[in-house]
Amino acid sequence: MANQGMKQRRTKKIKKFTNRMSSRLLFVFSVILIFMTVLIGRIVWLNHTDGVRYEKKVLSQQTYTSTTIPYQRGSILDRNGTVLAYSEKVYNVILDVYYALSEKEYAEPTKKALINSFEGVTEEKINKLYEEKKTSRYSIILKSISYEDMEKFKELAKADKNIQGVWFEEDYKRRYPYETLASSVLGFTTNDNNGNWGIEQFYNDTLNGTNGIEFGYMDSELKLEKNVKSSINGNTVVSTIDANVQRIIQDHIKAYIKEYDPDNMGVIVMNPNNGEILAMASNQEYDLNKPTDLTPFFTKDEIKGMTEEEKMNFLNNLWRNYTISNSIEPGSTFKPFTIAAALEENLIKPSDTFYCDGGEVILGTPVGCSKRTGHGEITLTQALMVSCNDALMQIVEKEGAKLFTSYQKYFGFGGKTGIDLPGEESGILFANDKLSKLDLAISSFGQTFNVTMIQMAAGYSSLVNGGYYYEPHIVKEVLNSGGSVVSTNDKKLVKLSVSSTTSDFLKEALLKTVAEGTAHGAQVTGYEIGGKTGTAQTYPRAAEEKLLSFIGSVPAKDPQLVVYVVIHNPKKVEKKKQSSALATEEAGAIMAEILPLLEIYPAADSDGAVTNTGKGTDNANKESTGNKENAGNTENSENSSNQENGQATNTQDNETQSSNQDTEQQTEDGFPVEGSIDPLPDAIGDNAGDNATADDTESQDNNSEYNSSGGND
Template identity: 60%
Template sequence: MRNRNKSKVKKFTNKMQAKLLLVFSVLIISMMGLIFRLIQLNHEDGERFEKKVLSQQTYTSTTIPYKRGSILDRNGTVLAVSEKVYNVILDVKHLLGDKEYILPTKKALLSSYEITEEAMSDIINNKAESRYTILLKGISYEDMLKFKALQEKDSNIQGVWFEEDYVRKYPYNSLASVVLGFTSNGNVGNWGIEQYYNNELNGTNGVEYGYIDTELKLEKTVKSATNGNTLVSTIDANVQGIVQKHINNFIEEFDAVDMGVIVMNPNNGEVYAMATKNEYDLNNPADLTSFYSEADIKAMNDKERVDALSKIWKNYTISHNYEPGSTFKPFTIAAGLEEAVIHSTDTFNCDGIEIVNGVKIKCNKKPPGHGVITLTEALMFSCNDALMEIGKKEGSKLLYDYETRFGLGKKTGIDLPGEESGLLKKAKETTPVDLAVISFGQTNTVTMVQMAAGFSSLVNGGYYYEPHLVKQVLNDSGAVVSNKEPVLVRNSVSEETSKFLRQALFETVDAGTAKTAKVSGYKIGGKTGTAQKQPREDKRYIVSFIGVVPTDKPEAVIYVVIDDPQKGPQTAAAATAVASKILSEILPFLGIYPTEEIDTSGNVVVPVMPTGKLNTEEKAENSETEKANTEDENADAENQEDKVNQTDNENQQANQNQAGNDEQPNSTENGETEKTDDDESANDEFNMDALPFEDEEEAPPTGD
């Protein structure tokens, strides 16, 4: 029995082991091949198969918008912010899924929002398969809650949901509009900081996606949005508001083609305020009603409307090129002192006129001129004669090199779009006549920001800083991402030259041409300017004042430019009056307090704006004597007109010679260009208009 059982037991032979191994090998190879094929299909056609599968399911994906970063002033005041709003979204397909939903949902929408029944019917009839139709944009949180309260009361209100979004708001409307700029759809910055720092302010959208099952339950995944960074600007909202107020006051009373004011820190390039005539509503930047009549707006075609808006949005302080006039004189003097072609103890003999290559170029004080004056007095009384002598000693190459050292003729690099570079005449192209008028601020063109930055380097010890409007970048949580440190570009002059200029500029305000820039209790230095615009024969002017306070330790620079005042005098006295009024209000906000004795004598310290003609008594028995004693504030600007007239006369002479005519109109026998008596009398009368002084004795020797 035992032997019989043993005979039935089969052995697992080597042959059987080999067959089993073969079977396993085939299975493993097949599985590996299948895996390889799946990987291949996923790599080559995975996206196509995935879309095919998803198309058979209900899939939802919603963008989660990022919040654009805010813009703050230097003290944390919000100048631009993105506020959360809600878009009303209608899922038409879900609404039509049950007839019981349609009527109560329509009724709730019509009672909650400004939606017409016709619009609702149109959407339902034409977008039956739509899962995402925007009914309204930008509703408030309160308006959203109003509708949700109705949803809670009636379960048949279906197919409506709310999408988060953001809208850009400017709490102070037009404050710093040319600095801030604005945004258009899609968080695209236009002009100003909004454009220059667009990428810094913008973040990255998030997304919410998932599948809706047969029970209308959403299995979702959320990838959060990354909000943009916040910018802390160098602007002081209080100072900016005061500057804009005084610009508006001047424009309202006197009007001007344009006007700009810059207030900045000369020790680091930070801009406290930057304003122009055209400050517009940032919350409605395309609104022209503040600048044009309704009739004018209706008459505009699309191109004219775009041109009008571009003119309003453009920042005059960085985008307009002009001849600076006598505010350039400190730069000429600084170049001469640095290269030792002149010295602080030098004197100059002004006889009221200089003849350069046959062209008569007048001083602002007519013959017999200022007489023998010091270098400080040359600046105090804005003596063209002395400046032309200095310019001649320097030569065109040296003066050109220093112009570029002061940042003229090229962009400053300020963090704003639309900056112009101005235009300097190359040294090799400069004639002796060009050099003479360039020395006191004509022919070459500049921008306001160039002049403010260059002047700051003249008075701060010779350090040229890049002007800038953003000082710090914060993330969404308020942590510091980066600090915008001051950029020291170069040294422009020595401390010795800077010290001399500060004192000379102080004396210019204290007893020279800029007396009406005084503010009681403060040591203010500065220089006036009057530059004649093209075409010269129109006798229209850009008047200006550039100043520093306090002169012994500069903390603020102010630059006021008035482009062609339409009423009252076209003299720099208007600019000094505006500057004085602004400084008297803003200095405490900047933490700059009086260091001198306050004037309590009852004298007018801050001048009033000119309001009418100045009554003057006769000072001479005939017109020639009157001309010799009357101060001509615009004379330095007219010198360029003389130069142009000389060129025109030469061209006329050449043409007449070709025709056989030897007459030389408006020229003397020796070729010197001269004005007629009528021209000078008219100019004298013009300059007597509405000077901001109580009597003639208070007026400085010149208005420039």
């Protein structure tokens, strides 16, 4: 019985692992597993999104130092690989004051070594650090020393073991090896690697990289344990600029400034078949390595007398890119656009003729042509050749304000071209409902509205390349630090501006304008060049200051290059003698130098001999080339070729022939047909850079001051 009782008691102590208990255990295990999963997930997420911050927070509980590892900003190259801007590795001198004072024998040798090795480091500076920052582990003593200077100090430290606590931090300094070359295109950087103006600003994020960091942990024996996160260097930008062409145009501008002292001057060289800018410059150039240096422009006393605001105003104007940021009245260089619009709308035909009697009277106001006695009956081609205002006013009357302004916008005026540079302006146009008949007439030959040089270059390119409007651009491609292509800026077709028929007509007419008309000064021996001159009176009109220009393409029938030259108020030229010839001859001189460089060579005839299609800038003879390649062209049948003597046979009537001779005489005198010019009223048009809007300008219908528009070729 006793044994049975013992067995029963033992049986009662043994408990079975019931299903309920199993469920509870499984539930607890599941909760723990879920909690651990969430916790691990949270840790992974924090490490991924905010790991560096927490890492720094942990490190802040220890004795440590951290150093930024700077990235290298990408270089800027020209189209041929010439380095225009790069970041040179330099070194900052860092003093660990705490360590330099940790032993008595370290302090003086370290101080003397720093003073003797680096210019600008004084005893007072080191003593101040010793006194005020005894526990500092990171004090910058000097920035941007060279590798050679760093190595000299290291050799000194090797020779004297008591020189302690000095180390060197890598950094980069922006360098521009050609100083002023393409300054308005490249721009510059501040000390924090932020670009100002030009490519440096527009492509700032592309050129910049990402800093790395080096954590230094000091153990109990003052040994440094390092943890490094490497930096990522910036990308390299390959521009469309040709450094040699850029240097040539800048040299020409400097020489021109010295001789004629213009208020402003700009030159653009562009590939009309893809929108690439080969060169772009103005009279404002500066040393990119010292962008805030005023000494090249003012004396020391003048600089001392300037306020900070005056200094900044001057610098902002100096850094400004005139060719994209200033608006100008284009003058007669706009006439091809007026004609193109009328041709596209079938309002005129290439074979049409116009009678010029010296001007038009519009709403009681006489608007004169450049030739006061009139050109007589002329063809559409001749209207461009002799730059006849009267013919253009007759053409624009057929267009009307609404059509004219719509084509202005369609050709890219009144809006930004989209060029990849900061600071582009849109220009100023009249709204069609505020464009009076008088304003419309004057607008036909390029006054009353403002455009930018880049708008003109892009629009003109489309007129002569078959009608393709390409977005102008300054960067060709982007490379990574290893040299591989990251992205390319291929030509971007924005629109078809005109038909090929209109483009072909304009190329022929503009060729004759250079060969036989007002733009003869742009001729270069052996080359066929097409182009148009312009002379616009700037605001205020009473000042009689002029903006002289030429825009042209070469070869005329298959353009590979567009050159646009603008000169504002050359002060060393008597005002009455200021004419577009000054800009035209300058364009010819530039083209003569850059065409062979760009491997654009003179055309050769069937016998392999060079064909001279013009007088040339160095051979201003009176012979006509006869336009050999145009013989038999029905649109230009007035000039048939005499191939035996190279002279043209004029098929026009005596009146037209007399008109052409009169024109030739004017150009031979060095004063093309824009000749005598009466002032425009102040209210018509504005000077470059004026901020007024055309919409706010009152209609000039009843402006009794407006006697003539002769301010154009």
